[in-house]
Amino acid sequence: MRAWLVIVVATAVAVALPSGFATADDLDDQKAKIEAQLKQTKQQLNESSEQLQNAVAAVEQAQAAVEAAQAKLARTQAELAEATRVDQQMAAKLKESQAALKAAKAAVEAGQLKLDRKEAQATAVVRQQVQQQTNLLPIALLVESTSLSDLQTRMQWSHTMIETSNAQILELTDAQRALNAARAKQTDIEKQDQADRKAAAANLVVKRELEARAQSEADEVASLLNAKQAAEAAASDQLAADKQQYQQQVAERESVEKRIAERIAREKAEAARKAAAARAARIAAEKRKKAAEARARAEREEAERSERNSDSNNNDDNDDKPKKKKPKKKKKSSTSSASHGFDFPVSAPITSPYGMRFHPVLHYWKLHDGTDFGAGCGAAIRAPYQGRVEERYYNSGYGNRLIIDHGRVDGRYVTTAYNHAIRYTVGVGERVEKGEVIGYVGSTGYSTGCHLHLMVWLDGDLKNPMSWF
Known part of the structure; x- marks a missing residue:
């Protein structure tokens, strides 16, 4: 990516990949940020070509779209990573459950075999006792008879059997209990195994959906990156024109300043010419004034001589007293402190x-x-x-x-x-x-x-x- 096209209030954009979902407020803030950035760029490019501004705006929008897509992909990838972790955890748990179930089934089989052996032993003992007790009725008779004599005989048989095979019966009972416990444990393990398999299947569905979504979003990011590169290429085409325009602007500004300086020089020259002309006029006027004063003085002196000649017999020695000129009052100068206006x-x-x-x-x-x-x-x-x-x-x-x-x-x-x-x-x-x-x-x-x-x-x-x- 061209560095000169990375624009954000700061100059470079580092894409942060959040782990959570973006809220509506986050999206609104992001939209407002992008709009403010585009407005700022528009003001900064106000003295550029419209094509360049549009190209830069397209790059900024493409950059924002890429960042949003990358953030979205990052969230999906985080979810996928969690689903993968759960899937691996469930697989390990199912493996352990299978081993436990296998062991439970083996325990049931062993318990059944043990119970069968104990039952066989107990049956053999009963048979032996029956054969030894000649005064007892056959087992069938004990089961089917209902007479008092039969009942007494049955009770006697039971008493005799308990006395002679108590140890075998206890062993048989223990074997039955152990088998029942093994079967109950097997049932619990099977139920848990079924629940775990169901959860693992559901997580697998989510995992596959996330994989598909991640692939789709990765394709979208790639497409947006291509669009961004195309926008950068278009902006690059306008860059040379903007550089040239700025150089022309600088040259134009220098040209205007040169023309203003020429006008100022002409004004100064004209002011100097007028000042020189005014100064020459003042000098000429002063010369004319002095000449006039000299003529007037000569005329006055000639008149005075004529008057003295005509009044030679008059001994009046009144002297003409020249009149003093009143000094001219100096005009007061005023200054203005007015604003530029x-x-x-x-x-x-x-x-x-x-x-x-x-x-x-x-x-x-x-x-x-x-x-x-x-x-x-x-x-x-x-x-x-x-x-x-x-x-x-x-x-x-x-x-x-x-x-x-x-x-x-x-x-x-x-x-x-x-x-x-x-x-x-x-x-x-x-x-x-x-x-x-x-x-x-x-x-x-x-x-x-x-x-x-x-x-x-x-x-x-x-x-x-x-x-x-």
Whole structure:
């Protein structure tokens, strides 16, 4: 997987495989996280091509789908591992049960053989006692007779048999009890064995279902990985174009700054020319004034000589006293501390501020050289301050552009630029007034949605618009 396409608030995604099931809240949180991530990426790629944004969004969605499928597969694999463990445990238990059942059956057979031997021994003893007791009736008679004499004879036989074969009877009884216990144990083992076999069969069904599901989910993961690789390949095709676009954007910005510097130089040269002309005019005026004063002084002196000649007989020695000129009052200079006075060109929230940002696809820092306002398509763009339209043209990156020089404001030469508009209503050379509609918001150039990209230069240097507005 290409590292530059691994996008998450952090930069790389490590897939964690949970052992439990995802709850509805977990899924909602995951969905919200993906949507927030896609929104952030859209804002970061606002000055990129729509194709690249779509390609990156497709990669992110594919990545999220792969992660979800891998997590789902991990849960199924965990369930399958548990079912396999239970299956192995049940197999071991059944093996032990079979051994116990075999031993129980062998015990029953041995007990039956022992009981049979004891019965045979007891029968032989009874037979022997019957043969020895000639005064006793045959066994058949004991069984069938109902007379008092027969009963007495039967009781006598029983007494005699118990006395003579008590040990054999006790052994026979013990053998019967042992056989009964062995049979009961065999029955219990058989019941438990049947229950274990039933549980093992049910677990085997679950295990096979989980195996099928795990295989299906593994195939889905493989398919999603292929789709993700295809999305990455498509995004890779757009990557070169975005890199080239960014380089063009940098070159365009440098070109604009050069033109602004030229205009500033021309303005300074014009100001210097006007200052020189004014200075020459002042010098000429001063020369003319001095010449006029010299002529006036000469004329005054000539008049005074004529007057002295005409009044030679008059001995008045009144001297003319020159009048003193009243000093001129100096005008008081006033300074203004007014604010810059620039208004926002659109009424809309800021969706992407000026500054350095980490490009989510190119994986390097780049300058977002303006402030983005999230105004809708067709929203009016107004001049934030009076000025003169210096440039209006189309650029592949910035789309439709309009550049206004506002001249010197608070001692700074201010230039503003408006980008991505659908159209502008003023042309090069026109004077605009503050608040005048100069165009309408659009999505031309490298833009993924309607917005205004505002740029500001102070004395020819690109600045954060919000530092001036």
